Amino acid sequence: MHPSFMPPRQVKIGDAAAFAGSTPRAIRHYHEIGLLPEPERGGDDRRRYGYEDMIRLLWIRKMADAGIALGDIRDAFTTGTAPDGADSEDGITGTLKRLEENLAEQEAEVRRQRTAVRRMRAEGSRMGLLSDFVTQRLTGLPEGSLRQADLDTLLVTERMLGPLGAAFQATRFIALATHPALRAESDRIDGAEAALDDSVAVDDPRVAHVAAERHAFENTLMAVIEETGLDKDDDALLDAWDTLHPATADDEADLGSCRREAGSMSLAEANSKMPYDFSPARQRCVELYFELLAQDSLTT
Known part of the structure; x- marks a missing residue:
């Protein structure tokens, strides 16, 4: 072979990084964590990389690009076995299994996020960020009939x-959105409750009066829900939920759970953490x- 075409026996870190598609900084990190043995240094005290070093660098790059953690790559190289006792010839079978499981979880999360984004785009509001079950319950309402406060x-x-x-509570907002007179009365009572601020004494007659108005309004609202058949929709909603989420023994024991999704709080815990700026009069x-x-429950 002509001398000008003779490959070098060793190369500097910059050339090694360029060939492997990495960076000198990354290679130095590999040395620090024990992933790549420290090579010999030349007379100028700079690292020199040979053929075996380059082979390992190339495999490291391939594994890292596949999503394998550097620590797992190091274990595979240094012990000859993957974590969890995998004994395949390349030492990463167990690592690859975990990686595939992690990727499957990530794909499921991406699908969930894409579904939420599609709902949000379709609805043109933050309603799309609520769960499928709630969003579907609100489908078909006139545009703009739901308020941000809802x-x-x-x-x-x-x-x-x-x-x-x-989703059950959404029934209330459906009734309000489709009955302007009810919405107006709801707004009036909301305003009366908000007026029970810190300047109002707990035993002020207005406190009991507003409570009575709220009670009468809720009874009227429930009557409208029954008259319009929205309560039958709630029954169908419960059946659909039972089909998707069969009840467990824990659900039966926790009557207030509404069969919460994993990771959600209990009602008691949530009530202790969600702040409401209620005056003593409003709380009363x-x-x-x-x-x-x-x-009411005693008389029915």
Whole structure:
């Protein structure tokens, strides 16, 4: 072979990095973590890389590009076996299995994110970020009939009670969105409750009056829901949820769970963490409203 075409016996770190498609900084990191043995240095005290070094660099690059962690690559090279006792000839069978499982989980997460983005684009609002179950319950409502405050409430409910609980609550907003008179009355009572600020005493007559108004309104709202058949839709909703999420023994034991998704909080825990800026008077109004509800249950 002509001397000008003789390959070098060793190369400097920059040439090694260029050939392997890496960087000198990455190669130095490989040395630091024990992934690539420190090579001999030349008379100028610079590292020199030979054929075997380059082979290892190329394999490292291929494995890293495949998503294998550097620590797993190091273990495969240094022990000859992959973590978890895999004994394949290349020492990475166990690592590849875990990688495939991780990629499958990532693919599922990407699909979930893409579904949410599609819903958001289709709905033109943040409604698409709620769960499928809630979004589907709200499908078909007139454009603009849902308020941002409605979506905010559903978001909080979904966190506290899960998608099923939020889907049931969506029935309320469907009724309000399709009955302007109900919406107006709801706004009026919301305003009356908001007016029970820190300047109002707990025993002020307005507190009990607003609680009674809230109680009467909720009864009217429930009557409208029943008259329009929305309660039958809720029954179908529950059947659909049961099909998708069969109840477990834990669900039966936790009657307030609404069969929450994994990772969601219990209702008691959520109530202790979600802040509401209620004055003592407004809090008393809420208590009086629930007392009225309890009286209803005793008379029916």
